[in-house]
Amino acid sequence: MDQDMATHTLDWQAMPPGDCRGGAVTIGNFDGVHRGHAALLAELRRQARAIDGPAIALTFDPHPLHLLRPGQAPPLLTTPEDRARLLQEAGADHVVVLRATHELLGLRATEFFERVIQQRLQTQALVEGANFGFGRGREGDVETLARLCQPAGIDLTVVPPVILDGVEVSSSRVRSFLTAGAVRETASLLGRPYRLHGLVGTGQRRGHKLGFPTANLEQLRTLAPADGVYAVRVPHQGEVWPGAANVGPNPTFGENARKVEVHLIGFQGDLYGQPLAVDFIERLRETRSFDGVAKLVEQLHRDIEQARQIANNGVNAS
DSSP states (O other): OOOEEEEEEEEESSSOOOGSSSSSESSSSOOOHHHHHHHHHHHHHHHHHHTOOOOEEEEEEOOHHHHHHHTTTTOOOOOOHHHHHHHHHHOOSSSHHHEOOOOHHHSHHHHHHIIIIIIIOOSSSSEEEEEESGGGGGGGOOHHHHHHHHHHHEEEEOOOOEETTTTTTTHHHHHHOOOTTOOOHHHHHHHOEEEEEEEEHHHOOOHHHTTTOEEEEESSOOOOOOEEEEEEEEEEEEEEEEEEEEEEEEGGTTEEEEEEEEETTTSSOOOOTTTEEEEEEEEEOOOOSSHHHHHHHHHHHHHHHHHHHHHTTOOOOO
């Protein structure tokens, strides 16, 4: 990646650095950074080249819904760090993250346009999706934007939605696939496997006793997929490990709490207390109760062999 790329987190009143001004800009939450977002970023790069300026992705942290409807905001599809990296990989020279505040979200559409788009970013070209909304209560849309851009001398490009298998690619579509456990379909919308982030905590250590030590993922930072057993890949210290993940309760042992447990195939070592990212490749089966430990262990052997074959496909790992 180009060393000059950067992420800048700012208060909305602050002046962005000079290399973030006078360029082509796209604005959004970009949760998941899916193929629809990638189409926006590709157009952003074209517009930035045309005006010989930087390609800027402007986003917000926390997600505005966390301020507007606390408690109702769904878990994120990408961590802020992953989102910034993915936006840069998709074509942004710089990612400007505005700290979301009630004051910022309370700006009228015209105020946001004048104060952020014009004055702070000194935007020359804007690239947005057809369903873009901005200003208090999303009162502004792309038609509002077009009306404001013309007298301001800003070129506006509206990018049509990306349609995959007859369905519009969107963050809500990604979310609905994930909550159905359809991780392969999720990956087709994202253009990469879905990544779950968490911290390894102490579980019952039951997997260890059964011969399948697992990392128990806690403090999840992104949305966990539906209950089930999955083939996964786990990047850790420069290597990618094939693995099997169990999302959901442990019915064989009468446990109803929903957990995420990951067995890294071939891994030796202690992961406790470390952050871990898990890439979901394919759903193998649903979680179910087994008639005794022996039957469960037999199934775990099958799960792990299947997960190894799927996860190792196209990956060089131990």
